[in-house]
Amino acid sequence: MSTLRADFDAIAAIGRDPEGGWTRPAYGAGESEAHRWFAAAAEAAGLSVRQDAFGNSIARREGRPGTPAIAIGSHLDTVTRGGPFDGALGVLAGLEIARRVVPGPDDLALEIIAFRDEEGRFGALTGSRAMTGDLPADALSTMRDTDGTGLRSAMRDAGFPVDSPLAARRNLSELAAYLELHIEQGPVLETGGESIGIVTAIAGQKRLAVRFAGTAGHAGTTPMELRHDAFAAAAEFAVGFRDMIVKEGQGSARGTIGIVKTNPNQGNVIPSDVRIGLEIRDASAELLTLLAGRTVTIAAKTAKRHGVEVSHRLVYEAAPVPMAPRLVDLLEAQARAAGHASRRLLSGANHDAGILGAHIPAAMLFVPSRGGVSHTPEEHTDWHHIEAAVAVLEGCVRRLISAEHTI
């Protein structure tokens, strides 16, 4: 474990932000330096390393020639002023396991993959989507960061000139399974006192924009019963939405109103217009559809009660991605055998495993996030949890490369 700790410190020395935390944007200097460090460390451990056309680093130990690989991966980029664990931990855990586990002549191969742009400087999960062929056809010209820099030009500047979003697409039969260790980025494990979370699915989501349109009016001269108050309607809708998610969400669904824009937003004017941005996440596509429908019904009923207009549109949706049940069972059995407290949980956030998992068997292990926080410099996971999770993942990989466990 001391090697992993040293590796962690080495990566954590890359991309320190003068304003605090770590800033390693995709295809920027910090991310590329981290990939160079990873390649050198993997080669030093005896792995062969290559970068694909999108700059994803793939370190490999061969098994029996021609067999597919068990892949362990995550990413080395960070959000702006993020923490040191998100992404890097999963890559380094893979590297540590590759040091310990050397496939025999009859085993499957082992790959450690560091993906590019998981955090979405250019649109989220770019590297893994490039590998699976899931990038949109116009990705190179349309994906831009918030400063307007295009994906194509950033990749060219980083040494990866590409002409097609399919340039890094891989024959996925080369991979037997994909495993990822990641920080939870939520409070569930810490609250429950478990060291290990076994992800059952990457949640799907639906994002809705809901607009309540009432009538502006003088706050002093308009009696309560003659108002068409867009915020009064929006607030009642928000209460109904939350209650509905809690009641009908089967304990797993999450519903969040993150965006609220009130117009004209003046103290003495009854709001004429409120725009709400909300999202619903769950592992079940059926439940997501049901909850989104109920949301629209609640909005319509609330608007009617307040004499205001309401409209909505679906601004984004992503299907849930279930993790491979036999991998989930294996991880759980390994954790139990090692005596570590674990629980099954839903990943509310998307991960590279959510991209790979739509094509090949995939699974994820979570370790607890102190205070449930991530994407800040305060992001932290205690090392004893990490040690436990790496050991469980190692045991799992040993079973898988020797095909003792059927995927």
Added chain:
Amino acid sequence: MSTLRADFDAIAAIGRDPEGGWTRPAYGAGESEAHRWFAAAAEAAGLSVRQDAFGNSIARREGRPGTPAIAIGSHLDTVTRGGPFDGALGVLAGLEIARRVVPGPDDLALEIIAFRDEEGRFGALTGSRAMTGDLPADALSTMRDTDGTGLRSAMRDAGFPVDSPLAARRNLSELAAYLELHIEQGPVLETGGESIGIVTAIAGQKRLAVRFAGTAGHAGTTPMELRHDAFAAAAEFAVGFRDMIVKEGQGSARGTIGIVKTNPNQGNVIPSDVRIGLEIRDASAELLTLLAGRTVTIAAKTAKRHGVEVSHRLVYEAAPVPMAPRLVDLLEAQARAAGHASRRLLSGANHDAGILGAHIPAAMLFVPSRGGVSHTPEEHTDWHHIEAAVAVLEGCVRRLISAEHTI
């Protein structure tokens, strides 16, 4: 009535805004031109006209020497791109009545007053507060418009150099009563089908800033039961606040949440912080205090239920100003005698009558606002309502100057 209509058209030719509506800011060219027009018209009708140190125009017909006056007034300034009725109508109604009513040798005097800066370029009701001595001691140096122009310099440029906010203070025993005709700026009369509203009081108000502080969290990774969602708390508070105002506001109180600021206002982040700006208005100081107290209690209980912090502060308050009961009765009797549909109502907005009324007997008549709107170019009142209200006011003035009705 054709004279009043012609007067209205004359004032409406002043201060047309190229972008629509009327813009006659206080002490600006349009307001001053309207005052010059008023002075000329009043002199043409045989009144003597003066401007006080703050530029308020006072047109007077003497009655018995040494007697106080019955004053009719309103203002000639407008908001930016406002309508043609707000303020001007009340001044012109007074002028029309002064044409018709000439005090006899034993009568009280009659005054028509056009106040400056009612709309608050420099802080609201500046002219009437100057007349009653209610301006703060530092008004000349601290009152500024939104561009940073100070009251003192704007007044100097308009021809009114003053060194003291008390420069226009008047001995209010010179005025026996103050009457004002104004558009309602709300939907009550139109909804009720009445031509005339008789104001019973200018509402007092309390404005509160309420802040809910929760914990930001990933909308995907944080289960519903582990959230400290500031907007969920704020929405529930908003519903409770409105219900409470409706239930405990005795049918007269108005409560409005006009300002809502949500942080960080991102779709995938649970809101950490919501700031609400609300106001409560009513004619009863006791009820206002009760409702503000109930508001704070609801905020505290809601915050506790959601595990978030709440704080609040009183950012503004103004005491209610009751209209003189005997004047209210007289106006109502006149309206009834003339067969006009009328109703008593509360003025939720403040007016010059709210400033004068804190010192001398005052009363107000409202005429209906089409669609309840004002402060826009669409502001409109049908002329048959105006004719009715002017006739009622005229009858009232005749009774008052002859002292047939004791105030």
